[in-house]
Amino acid sequence: MAQRSEYDARHLSVLEGLEAVRKRPGMYIGSTDSRGLMHCLWEIIDNSVDEALAGHASTISVVLHPDDSVEVSDDGRGIPVDVEPRTGLSGLEVIFTKLHAGGKFGGGSYNAVGGLHGVGASVVNALSARLDARVTRGGKVHQMSFRRGEPGTFAGSRPSPEAEFSPAEQGSPVEVVGKARRGVTGTSIRYWADRHIFTPDARFDDEELTNRARQTAFLVPGLRITVRDERGEEPVEEVFQYDGGIGEFADFLAGDSPVTDIWRFQGHGGFTERVPVIGDDGQSHMQDVQRDCEVDIALRWGTGYDPTVRSFVNIIATPKGGTHMSGFEQAVLKTFRKVVADNARKLKAGNDKLEKDDVLAGLTAVVTVRIAEPQFEGQTKEILGTPAAKQIVSKVVEKELTQRLTATRRTEKQQANAVLEKVVSEMKSRISARMHKETQRRKNALENSSMPAKLVECRSKEVESSELFIVEGDSALGTAKLARSSDYQALLPIRGKILNVQKASVSDMLSNAECAALLQVIGAGSGRSFDLEAARYGKVVLMTDADVDGAHIRTLLLTLFFRYMRPMVEEGRVFAAVPPLHRVEVIHPGRKANEVHYTYSEAELTTMLADLEAKGLRYKEPIQRYKGLGEMDADQLSETTMDPARRSLRRIRIEDAEAAERVFDLLMGSVVAPRKDFIIEGSKALDLERLDV
Incomplete structure (x- = not known):
């Protein structure tokens, strides 16, 4: 019998102040991984940018310190430090300790800004092990420190979240720590994210920060943004300023x-917008x-x-x-x-x-x-x-x-x-592509089999366990037929290099026999109409030769998947086979059978041969080097490349779709000059012995 559970008012929780933020950080910053960590940084940067938008700031500086802290400074008006009448607290304390508080709720200090919910600075403060706010205003330098949202004082001259902390009394004034030249104003915020809140692998992404700074400099003409990363051996600094908007x-x-x-x-x-406005009586009234x-x-x-x-x-x-x-x-x-x-x-x-x-x-x-x-x-x-x-x-x-x-x-x-x-x-x-597709569908409906004749199908109908191997050429197909497990491994041969679909139209792609056959075999459509649920195979493995031509063919195939079957890549269902480069047969004296080892790079081969010589073992010479999959017999191909128990596969993933788009456009697009520069620059690291010439 189920236990009765009581539920009355004493079971209710009331979270005060910033406690709610620490209890449910995802409600305010989305997540507690690197994305949430960067979101906190954007909140602080956006406050400085809002000063620039209002015409009061012209420079912003962002510094990533080696101690895992980040500092954002601007030359704006500076956060108010005088007493806010209703709370009796300084403006600085109100902004960093009260949710939905700030100068962006129609008080006339800002017009069109980004930070409008009034939770940015206070949420960052709540999720920080330490936050130091330094304000230059009225000829003085003011400072206030916080520990997990609570104002107070840290001991020691060297800033650290581990320093001894003394909580401040209610309504304590902002500390004046120095003088400033007349007319100099600004705000500097330095904080250490609370590692009890964020995941251990959460970190500030310097590339994302650089892109965001560049983007902001474009959007605010004349604004100068400096990004400095001091976490490496040598500091890296970039400055962004664009007058063209x-x-x-x-x-x-x-x-x-x-x-x-x-x-x-x-x-x-x-x-006209109808919004709630708080009147003199403290009540909220709807007003146009x-x-x-x-x-x-x-x-x-x-x-x-x-x-x-x-x-x-x-x-x-x-x-x-x-x-x-x-x-x-x-x-x-x-x-x-x-x-x-x-x-x-x-x-x-x-x-x-x-x-x-x-x-x-x-x-x-x-x-x-x-x-x-x-x-x-x-x-x-x-x-x-x-x-x-x-x-x-x-x-x-x-x-x-x-x-x-x-x-x-x-x-x-x-x-x-x-x-x-x-x-x-x-x-x-x-329209031409649509007509071509409709014509193809009608044609397929009249045929006995809708699959290409060259497809070597598997017996299994279970999508999750089935695999489609795209093999290079008929010679590799013959060996792969003998090496595969016909229960769940299907084969589709392609002839030579398929069409580069990055710079071809949809109709040209559909007219290409190899591209059309591949789309037909996958069976899930293409482009925006691609339906991942309709895909006929759980895995697609690109099995090309371990040479330059094989790499080119693999790139062309990946371009096709990226442009027209991207959900397959996003779901991690596209793989590249990793065939070996060398076969080393170790000779054992007497009746003990010889051992066979496979290596996948020149460096690995050199290391193995040195290890064998150190152990006094001999090996057959010359060492066999595979230039193509067709040089392997069925047992070798199965053992090294197709048998799930012993093979190695490289999963193709898209961690950053925008970056992947740029790479594909660089390598396969119609603009030649950037690709030429890329090839010339990369040729310095190329091992000429790997070229089959």
């Missing part, structure tokens, strides 16, 4: 050849407030196919979009549809309708809006929820883009014609 940012993001120049769309619109939304967009079309669109609200990135992105995409599509329809005969567009993917192909855009007190979905601020932003952005884009596409000046008209032709070409390619 988001126009320069769009040019930086664009990785393809331009079809148009950078186009800048600017405008604004007003809207007039807001203004400023829109600033920089965009250009290039020769590539993939869009790169970044969106921001008050310089806060919104990677998952929101109402401003909905308005942008809606206006771009609506305007292109209208202009193309008006010029359908000239563009030979027919009666077909443009889709969003057609107009966004090759687009690089930076979409920014500035709104007082924007509504975000969640504290992580990844999605803008302010409804009025959609209509305002849409009107600005529709007006400005229409003027560009219907311009009569010679240069502008040439660019408009070029982008219109590109968009119509994308539409025709999409």
Whole structure:
């Protein structure tokens, strides 16, 4: 019989002040791993950036110290240190110890800013083993220290979270530690993240910090941001300052050849918002407030196919979009549809309708809006929820883009014609690909078997346990047939090097026999329509030769998976086989059978031979070196590459989709110059003996 459980008022918990933050940190920073640690840093940096946006700061410095602390300094007005009347505490203590407190709730100190929830500094303070705030203001240098959100004093001259701590009395004043020159103001925050809260492997990512600093410098023209990492043997410092704003940012993001120049769309619109306002009686009343939304967009079309669109609200990135992105995409599509329809005969567009993917192909855009007190979905601020932003952005884009596409000046008209032709070409390619796919489906439905004849199928129908080996050439296929386990291992041979799909259209990819066969065998579709649940195999193993050609073929195959079957890679279901390079047969005297060892690199072979000589063991010469899988017999291939009990596989993963996109575009894209530079630079580390020439 189940036990009865009591539940009354004495079982309820009431968390006071910052205690709630330490109890449930995920509610405020999303997670307690490196992502949450970086989110805390963004909260402090964004406060400094807000000072720059308000026109009171021109420099920001971020220093990663060797003792695992981070320091953010600016030359803004400095956090207020006088007494806040309602609490009787200094402004500095209020900001760092009270949730939903600060100067961004409509008090007139800030207009369009990123930190609007009033929890940034206080949450970082609550999750820090130690935080030191130093404010230069009014000719004096003020300082206040906190331990896990509690104000007090640390002993010793060397700052450390382990130093002896003495809690402060209620309402104790801010300590004055020095004097400052007249007119010098600013804030410096140094804190040590509490390792009792964050996971042991959580660390500050210098690359992510650098990218964010560069991005912010683009978004706030003239702002100088210095990032200094002192954790290594030698300090590394980078300085970012851009006067060109988001126009320069769009040019930086664009990785393809331009079809148009950078186009800048600017405008604004007003809207009424009903918000709660606290009156003189201390009660909250709903009141209509007039807001203004400023829109600033920089965009250009290039020769590539993939869009790169970044969106921001008050310089806060919104990677998952929101109402401003909905308005942008809606206006771009609506305007292109209208202009193309008006010029359908000239563009030979027919009666077909443009889709969003057609107009966004090759687009690089930076979409920014500035709104007082924007509504975000969640504290992580990844999605803008302010409804009025959609209509305002849409009107600005529709007006400005229409003027560009219907311009009569010679240069502008040439660019408009070029982008219109590109968009119509994308539409025709999409329609052609769809027709090709439908034709292929109808053809397959009439055939007895929908699978390619060269597929060597396995008997198992269980997706989780089945494996598809993509083998290079017919010679390797013959050996692989004998080496495989026919119960769960299927084989698909490919001839030579498949199409480089990074710089080919969808229709060209579907027309390629090898690409089409591979998509058909996987059986889950391609691109946006790819359905991982429909995939016919649990693992896909790329089994190519251990030479330069094999590496090239593997790269081409990975490009196909990355562009058209990315969920397979994201789920870790794509592998690369690791065949050996050498076979060493150790000779044993007498009746004892000889031993066979396999090595996978020249370094490993050298080490093994040295070890055998040290033990006085002999080996057969010449040592067999495999140039291809076809040189192995079935037993050797099974033992080294196909038998799950003894083989080695390299799982292909995408840890950073954006970085992977850049690498694929560099190695396989249509722009040659960066790839040439990469090859020349990498040739210095190339072992010439590995080339089969």
